[in-house]
Amino acid sequence: MAPCGLCLLGALLLVDVAARPANHSSVRERAASPGERELLPPDHLNGVRLEADGHLNKGFHQEVFLGKDTAAFEGDTEPRRSRRKLMVIFSKVDVNVDRRISAKELQRWIMEKTAEHFQEAVKENRLHFRAVDPDGDGRVSWDEYKVKFLASKGHDERAVAEKIKNNEELKVDEETQEVLENLRDRWYQADSPPADLLLSEDEFLSFLHPEHSRGMLQFMAREIVRDLDQDGDQRLSLPEFASLPAGTVESPQGQDMDDSWARDRKKEFEELIDANHDGLVTTEELEAYMDPMNEYSALSEAKQMIAIADENQNQHLEPEEVLKYSEFFTGSKLVDYARSVHEEF
16 A cells, blocks of 8 residues: 555544444444343454444554553553553564564564454353353353343343243334344354354354354354445445435534545545455455454554554654554554653653
8 A cells, every 4th residue: 555545544544533423323332231232242343343333443443552451541541651551562562672663563463462352252252151041051042042132121031931932922122123133143143053053152252253253254244235235236335335324414513524434434445445446345355354363454454554653654663653643553642752752761
């Protein structure tokens, strides 16, 4: 990617996270209570470029740079402490201790931080699986899961279980029924061959976190294409990828935010997702783009991150550059970067 193009991309990527319109939240994200969130596959997957609903993950660059420390930076309001932590990370990435970060060093670091997110997901999944497997037999049926899910939505757990046992009709609202149908499709997809309609803990991990399974990652890519594809050709054009639902912009300020969001989508589509630059994105291209453990994608990401902050154009990141572009790397803007680099090293 040409340096000038990357600089432009960098400018777009540094737009405030709030630039993604709130009206793009999924139904699940808007409606989910704390109990439901433990049972629903999350819309946001740490270290994955797109949300499960196809929208851009605006925190992706911070997630693959900070790993499980992302939350620590978000909650730290003390600039000096944040600068020190950022320079500690710089030292860890700089394996050959030449005070410069190369693309290969950053690629290795990105893969390591992505693996951290994977490990956190495994830990969370273990807790969530226990919640839907109270008898501890290590297998959960779709009906058992449905009982727990509907209970989290306010239904009487015993009454639901009894109706399901007796094959009686469950009365749920239209929105809940739609969510259940989508979840059932995903449940069966996560049921590894030979299919037994029961999910083990590992299969439940694939259900909640499709990034952990090649088959589920493909399923997720197909879902995104299906949801955004308007002409039925099973591919995404730029207008389909960047379009906004009609009638969702209600103010001039909202329009500005939506325009910025659409520009981000356009750059992402043209320069990162559409690998063969034919103006269309296939399911395969989308899957490769989203795969968090794709080493080639990690190297491309490393080169992109370097180009965004590489002011002296030496193809490396230096301490001053990382501090100056701290908002891109950590989500926090740290002032006095030129002076503080000498204090922290």
